[in-house]
Amino acid sequence: MLNKVMKKNLYKLILPFFLLFLSSCDKEEVEFNFSNEQNAVFDAFEWDFSKQNILKVKKLKNNISVIFGYGGNILVSTGKDGTLIVDSQFPQLKNNILDEIKKLGGGNIDYIINTHWHFDHAEGNRAFGPTGSTIIAHENSREFMKNNNNINIVLVEYPQQAYENKSLPTITFKDEMKLNFNNNNISLHNFGPAHTTGDTIVFFKEENIIHFGDVLNIDSMVFIDSGNGGSLSGMIKNLEQALKIMNKETVVVPGHGQITNYETVKRYLEGLIITKQKLIEMINNDMSLEEIIENNPIKNLEEILGDTTVLINRSYLSLTKDQTIEKEL
Numbered sequence: 324m325l326n327k328v329m330k331k332n333l334y335k336l337i338l339p340f341f342l343l344f345l346s347s348c349d350k351e352e353v354e355f356n357f358s359n360e361q362n363a364v365f366d367a368f369e370w371d372f373s374k375q376n377i378l379k380v381k382k383l384k385n386n387i388s389v390i391f392g393y394g395g396n397i398l399v400s401t402g403k404d405g406t407l408i409v410d411s412q413f414p415q416l417k418n419n420i421l422d423e424i425k426k427l428g429g430g431n432i433d434y435i436i437n438t439h440w441h442f443d444h445a446e447g448n449r450a451f452g453p454t455g456s457t458i459i460a461h462e463n464s465r466e467f468m469k470n471n472n473n474i475n476i477v478l479v480e481y482p483q484q485a486y487e488n489k490s491l492p493t494i495t496f497k498d499e500m501k502l503n504f505n506n507n508n509i510s511l512h513n514f515g516p517a518h519t520t521g522d523t524i525v526f527f528k529e530e531n532i533i534h535f536g537d538v539l540n541i542d543s544m545v546f547i548d549s550g551n552g553g554s555l556s557g558m559i560k561n562l563e564q565a566l567k568i569m570n571k572e573t574v575v576v577p578g579h580g581q582i583t584n585y586e587t588v589k590r591y592l593e594g595l596i597i598t599k600q601k602l603i604e605m606i607n608n609d610m611s612l613e614e615i616i617e618n619n620p621i622k623n624l625e626e627i628l629g630d631t632t633v634l635i636n637r638s639y640l641s642l643t644k645d646q647t648i649e650k651e652l
């Protein structure tokens with residue numbers, strides 16, 4: 324048996340090694356390796372993770388801010404209940420994101436809500452999940468994150484790898500769920516397939532702020548992942564439903580692009596309704612995808628919808644799929 328003095332000395336001997344071990348743990352950075360195909364997509368988007376000052380922060384209301392960076396816009400809520408974010412960008416930006424959250428008065432991330440499973444909104448789960456953040460997403464998004472998937476963005480394809488167990492959502496929902504966090508009633512809505520089959524529109528009731536994920540993309544183009552079940556008709560339905568929970572004063576956070584408002588959502592919806600009408604007309608006239616793109620019927624909507632080539636391509640796929648299903652019924 325060790326006597327008291329020996330115990331004291333043993334403690335002195337072990338303590339420095341223990342502290343050294345702790346500090347080395349702290350510094351150890353997990354390496355995230357991406358395939359050549361994935362890196363090619365980062366290059367296509369001109370995302371250089373070695374750059375400084377990638378992130379920009381905008382305060383919206385009280386304790387809610389947005390972090391712009393590479394990939395989807397991050398909404399941050401800080402306060403007495405802790406820190407919650409909507410979307411997680413990339414693991415390479417982990418420390419930068421945490422630094423910005425600290426400046427906003429927050430700490431480690433308690434909750435992450437993913438608006439959907441795409442890498443540019445959820446890849447950061449791989450850094451934050453293993454350090455204890457609880458991840459929430461639509462049930463279909465969890466299924467997609469569990470498996471390898473190919474995202475056909477038309478101009479490029481992104482092979483998204485299955486996520487590790489600790490990076491997956493542990494809380495999922497089907498139609499709607501509610502959280503009460505930092506004095507906000509936060510409602511999560513899924514209005515059926517739209518940009519993907521697992522979209523979540525997040526509404527902060529008291530602050531009157533809504534995060535659309537990629538159901539609203541006002542950065543460069545509308546993208547519908549119809550290769551994985553996304554749907555133009557579903558985008559229209561989602562936007563109509565979202566407008567019902569909003570009002571003219573609602574602050575709108577798009578999946579990509581600057582903070583906007585009710586009017587933009589309305590115009591974007593109207594643009595998609597026209598897109599659907601024009602494309603159905605042309606498909607019914609037996610025009611091929613190439614012919615439709617050549618005679619682009621929605622060129623005049625590019626001010627609100629961005630470049631329309633990818634939109635036409637993916638909408639054509641989703642509308643012709645819908646028609647095949649209707650014929651089979």
Ligand SMILES: [Zn+2]
Pocket residue numbers: 439441444518537
């Ligand atoms: Zn997306």
